[in-house]
Amino acid sequence: TAGMAKDMPFNPTKPNEHGHENALSPLRGATSPSATREALASTPSEKNQTAKYGDAAQPGVNAAGGSLNRVRADSAERMLTTNQGVTISDNQNSLKAGLRGPALLKDFILREKLTHFDHERIPERVVHARGSGAHGYFECYEPLTQYTRASIFAEKGKITPVFVRFSTVAGERGSKDTARDVRGFAVKFYTDEGNWDLVGNNMPVFFIQDAMKFPDLVHAVKPEPHHAMPQAASAHDTYWDFVSLMPESTHMLMWQMSDRAIPRSFRMMQGFGVHTFRFVNEAGESVFVKFHWDPKLGTHSLTWDEAVKISGADPDFNRRDLWEAIDAGEYPEWELGVQIFTEEEAEKYSFDVLDSTKIVPEELVPVQPVGRMVLNRNPDNFFAETEQVAFCAAHVVPGVDFSNDPLLAGRIHSYIDTQITRLGGPNFHELPINAPLAQVHNNQRDGMHRQAIHRGRVSYEPNSLGGGCPFQAGTAGFVSFPEPVQQDEVRGKPEKFAEHYNQARLFYESQTEFEQQHIADAFRFELSKVTVAAVRERVVSMLRNASEELAGKVAEGLGMPMPDAMPKALENPPAPEVNQSPRLSLMARPGDGGIRTRKVAIMIAPGTDGATAWAIANTLQAQGAVVRFVGPRIGPLATSDGDQIDADASLENQPAVLFDGVVLPDGAEAITMLSADGRAREFLQDQYRHCKTILALGGAAQLLSRSGIDVEAGQDPGLIVAAGDATEATQQFIQALAKHRHFERETQPPNV
Numbered sequence: 036t037a038g039m040a041k042d043m044p045f046n047p048t049k050p051n052e053h054g055h056e057n058a059l060s061p062l063r064g065a066t067s068p069s070a071t072r073e074a075l076a077s078t079p080s081e082k083n084q085t086a087k088y089g090d091a092a093q094p095g096v097n098a099a100g101g102s103l104n105r106v107r108a109d110s111a112e113r114m115l116t117t118n119q120g121v122t123i124s125d126n127q128n129s130l131k132a133g134l135r136g137p138a139l140l141k142d143f144i145l146r147e148k149l150t151h152f153d154h155e156r157i158p159e160r161v162v163h164a165r166g167s168g169a170h171g172y173f174e175c176y177e178p179l180t181q182y183t184r185a186s187i188f189a190e191k192g193k194i195t196p197v198f199v200r201f202s203t204v205a206g207e208r209g210s211k212d213t214a215r216d217v218r219g220f221a222v223k224f225y226t227d228e229g230n231w232d233l234v235g236n237n238m239p240v241f242f243i244q245d246a247m248k249f250p251d252l253v254h255a256v257k258p259e260p261h262h263a264m265p266q267a268a269s270a271h272d273t274y275w276d277f278v279s280l281m282p283e284s285t286h287m288l289m290w291q292m293s294d295r296a297i298p299r300s301f302r303m304m305q306g307f308g309v310h311t312f313r314f315v316n317e318a319g320e321s322v323f324v325k326f327h328w329d330p331k332l333g334t335h336s337l338t339w340d341e342a343v344k345i346s347g348a349d350p351d352f353n354r355r356d357l358w359e360a361i362d363a364g365e366y367p368e369w370e371l372g373v374q375i376f377t378e379e380e381a382e383k384y385s386f387d388v389l390d391s392t393k394i395v396p397e398e399l400v401p402v403q404p405v406g407r408m409v410l411n412r413n414p415d416n417f418f419a420e421t422e423q424v425a426f427c428a429a430h431v432v433p434g435v436d437f438s439n440d441p442l443l444a445g446r447i448h449s450y451i452d453t454q455i456t457r458l459g460g461p462n463f464h465e466l467p468i469n470a471p472l473a474q475v476h477n478n479q480r481d482g483m484h485r486q487a488i489h490r491g492r493v494s495y496e497p498n499s500l501g502g503g504c505p506f507q508a509g510t511a512g513f514v515s516f517p518e519p520v521q522q523d524e525v526r527g528k529p530e531k532f533a534e535h536y537n538q539a540r541l542f543y544e545s546q547t548e549f550e551q552q553h554i555a556d557a558f559r560f561e562l563s564k565v566t567v568a569a570v571r572e573r574v575v576s577m578l579r580n581a582s583e584e585l586a587g588k589v590a591e592g593l594g595m596p597m598p599d600a601m602p603k604a605l606e607n608p609p610a611p612e613v614n615q616s617p618r619l620s621l622m623a624r625p626g627d628g629g630i631r632t633r634k635v636a637i638m639i640a641p642g643t644d645g646a647t648a649w650a651i652a653n654t655l656q657a658q659g660a661v662v663r664f665v666g667p668r669i670g671p672l673a674t675s676d677g678d679q680i681d682a683d684a685s686l687e688n689q690p691a692v693l694f695d696g697v698v699l700p701d702g703a704e705a706i707t708m709l710s711a712d713g714r715a716r717e718f719l720q721d722q723y724r725h726c727k728t729i730l731a732l733g734g735a736a737q738l739l740s741r742s743g744i745d746v747e748a749g750q751d752p753g754l755i756v757a758a759g760d761a762t763e764a765t766q767q768f769i770q771a772l773a774k775h776r777h778f779e780r781e782t783q784p785p786n787v
């Protein structure tokens with residue numbers, strides 16, 4: 036089948052398969068003559084699909100990109116059938132003995148439909164239940180063969196298809212997107228030597244050092260077992276009880292309480308492989324490696340008050356953002372970077388590289404860019420792709436191997452194990468989204484839902500009846516790195532694992548002032564939800580070991596005296612190599628300076644200066660911003676020049692928190708009306724309070740004043756009040772919008 040045209044149907048004898056020529060011409064009884072296949076495949080992400088990847092795909096064994104076409108079902112102009120392919124004449128009425136008579140047991144159509152429906156749900160993931168996925172590709176910049184034989188890094192320009200799933204950790208499948216939480220960043224590379232899953236997070240460290248503690252951590256953070264509250268939140272007693280008894284979590288808590296836990300977009304967050312892994316080259320030589328994903332759009336976050344309000348206004352905020360960007364052809368992109376160091380170098384560090392609560396500071400080992408990842412296609416079906424995808428930390432390929440990180444060791448076991456329950460048996464690797472591009476040949480057989488039809492009578496090795504096939508690959512296959520082992524079996528940890536605070540301090544000290552304030556605010560908020568005073572005290576006593584300043588702020592915010600510092604496990608901790616690492620601040624990655632995909636509200640009402648509103652909308656759109664006219668209600672509104680503008684959103688259905696900036700055009704009548712509308716004033720107060728960019732033209736300044744915003748304050752680059760020419764003011768607005776936020780504006784407590 037190699038070389039088969041990629042549009043060829045998987046099975047030409049099944050005319051309802053995607054891609055078959057007959058699919059274009061209606062069959063008898065077509066019900067939807069206007070729905071052509073072309074129309075169904077008209078989103079930019081879909082048109083783009085085959086150009087980038089999937090070309091080398093082999094029908095039947097293939098998982099990614101275009102090759103998924105073999106399973107993409109498309110019902111345009113098709114008759115309704117049962118699962119056995121029998122056409123159904125009436126999908127409205129069950130079979131009854133007379134019009135008012137009882138329903139009949141022999142109604143196999145009703146029974147099949149209900150039975151299937153009754154089993155539509157599968158268990159959700161025990162963690163990372165809520166997620167969003169997308170297809171794309173990875174492109175290698177330069178060969179990395181000096182360090183690794185992994186085929187995806189073999190050549191400059193080499194393309195490997197990927198599927199990525201972003202997730203929150205604690206919340207259930209239907210929970211809100213904007214919880215304060217870690218985000219999963221799981222990448223499945225469909226390499227030509229098998230699947231490699233880099234199952235990471237948007238934070239480079241973890242709460243615990245040993246997988247033995249993972250179930251405890253998750254039980255502590257999940258809703259409390261007696262009343263199943265709170266949903267998707269760590270602000271409760273059991274979580275803080277656990278972490279305050281686990282001082283190794285201090286560093287991760289700094290990250291989790293930072294703005295990184297409330298990303299503006301999945302497209303605007305970093306990703307990390309967390310553990311130290313190994314690269315192994317053709318000669319069998321190995322170096323340690325850490326993986327970093329850097330977003331092209333820069334790293335941007337929400338404010339806490341905004342995150343809370345978004346969870347009501349649009350619980351799907353991050354999911355929608357990812358979907359809409361890809362659908363609009365604004366493909367999110369990340370650069371993959373690696374930190375490479377040798378075992379000998381690692382031994383000299385003040386921390387242990389096998390400890391997942393530690394980073395390797397970039398000042399010690401710089402991050403080298405090695406490739407880029409672009410996500411350019413939305414899934415066709417959430418369940419089949421995003422829900423059924425099964426990542427596994429144990430899925431590595433020749434050239435990538437594990438370190439002895441004890442947290443990683445547990446993960447190597449846990450992922451396949453959990454999928455056996457979640458996906459109902461051991462054959463989930465055959466689900467189209469999980470199947471590798473590389474062919475699969477082994478003697479594993481049978482099990483629930485087996486798809487492959489294995490031929491012949493040999494299912495063992497060695498064999499002679501099957502000509503010895505499939506045969507061992509020898510050194511061409513995956514060879515585990517021969518790490519020497521000389522020690523006694525023990526339950527314990529190396530000494531450096533007992534140092535818990537140096538990097539927590541490093542993280543805090545490397546933040547800008549307002550980021551530090553947000554960390555203090557987050558600790559204060561979370562701990563104020565803790566009802567047991569002793570738990571709050573224990574957290575603050577732990578924080579004293581990382582930063583007296585932070586501990587002091589938190590204690591003050593909670594109205595409690597400073598407790599004694601928690602006793603340290605190590606009397607004389609090793610001195611850290613680095614005390615400042617500016618790259619740890621979100622401000623280190625401002626993005627490309629553009630405004631593409633930023634959402635802007637132009638607030639209008641009857642009597643708005645329509646010509647200016649349109650001119651600004653056009654200018655912003657030309658630069659890639661997403662503009663909405665937001666009115667007191669949706670639908671047409673008369674403008675001051677006798678024309679009209681269709682409001683495509685209302686103050687009620689798209690409140691301020693869903694926008695990155697707002698424009699207030701002039702127009703006396705409109706401003707009077709909006710000034711009297713509490714929703715408009717609240718909209719502006721939120722925009723201001725969340726440090727977003729605001730442009731007020733002419734008389735609109737009054738609307739700001741009526742909303743309690745001091746327009747005279749000056750010195751605020753994000754608040755542009757212009758009396759005359761809108762053109763120049765619009766340019767100022769664009770520059771300010773590209774900065775994302777104007778935290779200079781923040782006061783404690785908020786003044787608006």
Ligand code: HDD
Nearest residue numbers: 160162163200219220235236246249309445446449450453
């Ligand atoms: Fe995990 C899911 C990331 C530690 C056990 N984990 C899961 C997902 C991500 C991570 C991104 C969701 C994958 C998806 O989208 O389907 N997990 C991490 C990271 C960790 C980590 C970065 C620390 C460095 N995890 C960890 C440990 C264990 C697990 C120590 C168990 C010993 N993780 C699981 C799991 C999940 C999971 C229970 C739930 C659903 C799944 O695997 O497929 O097996």
